[in-house]
Amino acid sequence: MNAISMDALSSLGLTGAGKKSAADRQQADDKAQKDKLGQADFLLMMTQQLKNQDPLNPMDNGAFLAQLAQISTVQGLGELNKKADQFLSANGTDQALRGAALIGRQVEVPGGALALGADGNAVASATATGKGPVTVVVQDGNGSPVRTLSLPDGNPGPRRIEWDGKDAAGNRLPAGDYRFAASQPGADGKPVSLETFGSAKVESVSLDKDGATLNLAGGQRLPLSKVLRIG
Numbered sequence: 134m135n136a137i138s139m140d141a142l143s144s145l146g147l148t149g150a151g152k153k154s155a156a157d158r159q160q161a162d163d164k165a166q167k168d169k170l171g172q173a174d175f176l177l178m179m180t181q182q183l184k185n186q187d188p189l190n191p192m193d194n195g196a197f198l199a200q201l202a203q204i205s206t207v208q209g210l211g212e213l214n215k216k217a218d219q220f221l222s223a224n225g226t227d228q229a230l231r232g233a234a235l236i237g238r239q240v241e242v243p244g245g246a247l248a249l250g251a252d253g254n255a256v257a258s259a260t261a262t263g264k265g266p267v268t269v270v271v272q273d274g275n276g277s278p279v280r281t282l283s284l285p286d287g288n289p290g291p292r293r294i295e296w297d298g299k300d301a302a303g304n305r306l307p308a309g310d311y312r313f314a315a316s317q318p319g320a321d322g323k324p325v326s327l328e329t330f331g332s333a334k335v336e337s338v339s340l341d342k343d344g345a346t347l348n349l350a351g352g353q354r355l356p357l358s359k360v361l362r363i364g
Contacts, residue, residue: 232338232345232357239332241362242355246331247311253298258291259315260328267292272312310350330361
């Protein structure tokens, strides 16, 4: 039996609760579909528009081409958004995996953080501005100096700093988070602070809209892209 349309039932006054429920469901389905217009829907609407246009006043070529361009643009933007979402999803997964692989490892980061490992060694660097010697002062977590290192003359640029984990008296210090500062005599002979790059242990990784961020020992946070070297 063919289904009787709601308009026909309405004209006969037969719009009962059951019929109303069906109508509500149909209305909900129509609402759910209204945001799903694609290229085929645009072409169908355009065809109907051409069929029903006034023969004495047809659509001009410019308007026709403009609508075609709109169809292409909408379709292209849809594909572009889809591909962008796929790329961002894949990139986020890649960064998460790369960041997770660093947990528990030492990374070289900008600043004066210095992580002393269980093996009793720490590595860092300072950017020398001249050829003179570089003085490095290692501090404990309270900011108290525990060791002073002297690097010999060298060329301007990065100078590698190696600390054996011992204090000035030769006692081995416990593993943990330390800091250091580096300086070099300026033209007037006074010490000039240098840019430093320390090491820190990666404790965990966070993901946000900007990508992966490493949570380092000592509370420092560093974007994955800022890591200079992995220890």
